[in-house]
Amino acid sequence: MPEITSIKxxxxxxxxxxxxIEIDVITxxxxxxxxxxPSGASxxxxxxxxxxxxxxxxxxxxxRNIKNKFIGLDSSNLQGLHNAIKEVDKTDNYSKIGGxxxxxxxxxxxxxxxxxxxxxxxxxxxxxxxxVVLPYxxxxxxxxxxxxxxxxxxxxxFLITPVVSKSIEEAISLNSKIHKELKKxxxxxxxxxxxxxxxxxxxAPNIINDKAIELVEKAIIQCGYDPKSEVRMGIDFxxxxxxxxxxxxxxxxxxxxxxxxxxxxxxxxxxxxNYHLIYAEDPLHxxxxxxxxxxxxxxxxxxxxxxxxxxxxxKRVKIAASxxxxxxAILKVNQAGTLYDAINFANExxxxxxxxxxxxxxxxxxxxxxxxxxxxxxxxxxxTGVVGGERISKLNELIRISExxxxxxxxxxxxx
Ligand code: PGA
Ligand code: ZN
Numbered sequence: 001m002p003e004i005t006s007i008k009x010x011x012x013x014x015x016x017x018x019x020x021i022e023i024d025v026i027t028x029x030x031x032x033x034x035x036x037x038p039s040g041a042s043x044x045x046x047x048x049x050x051x052x053x054x055x056x057x058x059x060x061x062x063x064r065n066i067k068n069k070f071i072g073l074d075s076s077n078l079q080g081l082h083n084a085i086k087e088v089d090k091t092d093n094y095s096k097i098g099g100x101x102x103x104x105x106x107x108x109x110x111x112x113x114x115x116x117x118x119x120x121x122x123x124x125x126x127x128x129x130x131x132v133v134l135p136y137x138x139x140x141x142x143x144x145x146x147x148x149x150x151x152x153x154x155x156x157x158f159l160i161t162p163v164v165s166k167s168i169e170e171a172i173s174l175n176s177k178i179h180k181e182l183k184k185x186x187x188x189x190x191x192x193x194x195x196x197x198x199x200x201x202x203x204a205p206n207i208i209n210d211k212a213i214e215l216v217e218k219a220i221i222q223c224g225y226d227p228k229s230e231v232r233m234g235i236d237f238x239x240x241x242x243x244x245x246x247x248x249x250x251x252x253x254x255x256x257x258x259x260x261x262x263x264x265x266x267x268x269x270x271x272x273x274n275y276h277l278i279y280a281e282d283p284l285h286x287x288x289x290x291x292x293x294x295x296x297x298x299x300x301x302x303x304x305x306x307x308x309x310x311x312x313x314x315k316r317v318k319i320a321a322s323x324x325x326x327x328x329a330i331l332k333v334n335q336a337g338t339l340y341d342a343i344n345f346a347n348e349x350x351x352x353x354x355x356x357x358x359x360x361x362x363x364x365x366x367x368x369x370x371x372x373x374x375x376x377x378x379x380x381x382x383x384t385g386v387v388g389g390e391r392i393s394k395l396n397e398l399i400r401i402s403e404x405x406x407x408x409x410x411x412x413x414x415x416x
Contacts, residue, residue: 128361268284
């Protein structure tokens with residue numbers, strides 16, 4: 001068995017320049033696996049808590065006192081490692097050990113096992129996988145909300161995915177072509193546009209939501225593609241960041257308007273229909289399973305997706321499935337805690353016929369494990385952004401994975 005022989009750890013910095021935790025797991029004294037914990041800006045209420053007392057240094061120093069407990073474990077055994085973490089931290093949200101430790105330790109362990117066993121990371125995670133289906137890249141090309149500055153759209157992310165593409169290279173190239181084309185469209189409208197970008201590499205212009213989606217659609221058409229069937233659009237509404245629980249209203253501060261839950265439902269439904277969206281993430285706030293169910297029922301060609309709604313939590317996706325509250329589910333390992341938790345979540349989604357979309361966070365590293373996690377969980381899309389080193393690293397890894405020879409092609413999205 002591949003045995004964990006040592007563990008190193010350090011404070012490093014993420015793509016936003018904030019401190020985070022990186023862990024090295026060494027198997028059999030020589031095989032190094034490494035993982036760095038990402039972090040979100042629009043964090044769901046029910047997510048794992050990244051740091052003890054919100055302090056990376058405290059989290060790390062606590063970990064140093066207990067890390068020997070993990071020495072001697074099988075680095076390829078995700079459940080064994082998960083159980084050992086749970087012995088130290090019995091809380092549901094990893095507030096005692098810190099979700100960043102649960103994340104980095106479990107991913108570094110599989111990374112190290114993959115090197116010692118000389119098989120790809122995704123295959124260690126899912127040994128039964130006989131062929132590889134590649135996820136479509138779902139790229140953020142224009143952003144606002146919690147990821148960009150004042151004057152940008154209230155909605156967090158305007159996304160595209162090139163379902164027309166037959167290979168991953170073609171898909172990546174098409175997304176970046178449209179990202180470039182969009183810049184020209186923005187310049188014509190926002191005369192003071194400085195080419196500024198949000199945290200995930202999407203353009204951050206001084207325009208309102210409706211203009212933003214219009215410009216994205218135009219860029220797709222100018223590049224020669226049909227937004228109804230070839231390069232489809234999506235929106236991450238990140239509605240919980242607009243939701244005012246006290247007054248039970250959605251506040252669009254950029255536009256200076258509010259929407260009641262009924263108006264928000266209607267607004268989201270109109271955007272889905274008018275722009276043929278393939279993807280609508282968190283169109284309602286994180287507790288509104290009922291209105292999510294209405295959208296899901298009425299828009300079978302759109303993946304009505306839960307991010308803050310589900311927080312990569314198996315119990316929450318079970319509730320969502322029982323209410324038919326979504327057709328898509330975002331998987332972010334650090335929302336769940338350990339990689340074992342995240343894989344269980346994906347298994348639950350797959351058995352409920354809810355499509356999995358593996359996702360980056362807005363605060364990222366250049367790690368590319370999520371590309372393998374997307375393959376192992378048979379995700380239909382990977383949400384990674386289009387430009388920026390920490391985004392491109394995930395996309396380039398998919399190109400490397402596509403060289404392995406067991407490739408069946410791109411994910412099947414025929415029903416949407
Ligand atoms: P976050 O945003 O990583 O800042 O939470 C991404 C998202 O909401 O999908
Ligand atoms: Zn989201």
